[in-house]
Amino acid sequence: MRKELQVAALENGTAIDHIPSDKVFDVVSLLQLDRLSNPITIGGNLESKKMGTKGIIKIANKFFEEEEINRIALVAPNVNLNIIRDYEVAEKKDVTLPDTIIDIVKCNNPKCITNNEPMKTRFHVIDKEKVELQCHYCEIKIGKENIVLK
Ligand SMILES: [Zn+2]
Structure with missing residues (x-):
């Protein structure tokens, strides 16, 4: 019940709930929220029965593309993402890792071409459950705990 109340405070926009407390700012960075001029509420270290503590991010008047939302799965695969319209949860979305992360x-x-040439990185997601990536260029495998965001 309380969760519904927390997200309902937004008139229109996107509410991302149950973010692990230490991943809140990774989500901010993945969604490039620093580039938006929309009103944004960021809550960290909030009490959660399920998780101990959690983070919540609410972005007013913003509806993300599927591709943007799915980036969150890299750091926080179990978030609840709610689309709010007129103070109501209009839609709930799951985040799922895409097959390719660009x-x-x-x-x-350090010897990978992507670290030595001005170019985009490209990873294949080889395990969506465990979050394991493989570089398209040098084929190194990167597990969840070693993922470094650009
Ligand atoms: Zn590489």
Whole structure:
């Protein structure tokens, strides 16, 4: 019930709930929220029965593309994403990792061409459950805990 109340405070926009507390600012960065001029509320270290603590981000008057939303799955695969219209939850979305991730993650191999040429990185998602990526260029595998965002 309380969760519904928290997200309902937004008239129109996107509410992202159940973000792990230490991933709130990764989500801010993945969605490039610093580039928006929309009103944004960021809540961190809030009490959560399920998670201990959690973060919530609410962005007014903003509806993300599927491709943008799915980036969140890189750092926080279990968030609840609610589309709010007229103070009501109009739609709930799951975040799912795409098959390919372009120019979001840095390659961990210093010798990789993507770290030596001005070019976009490209990773294949080889395990969506465990979040494991493989560089398209040097083929190094990167596990969830070693993902570095660009
Ligand atoms: Zn690489």
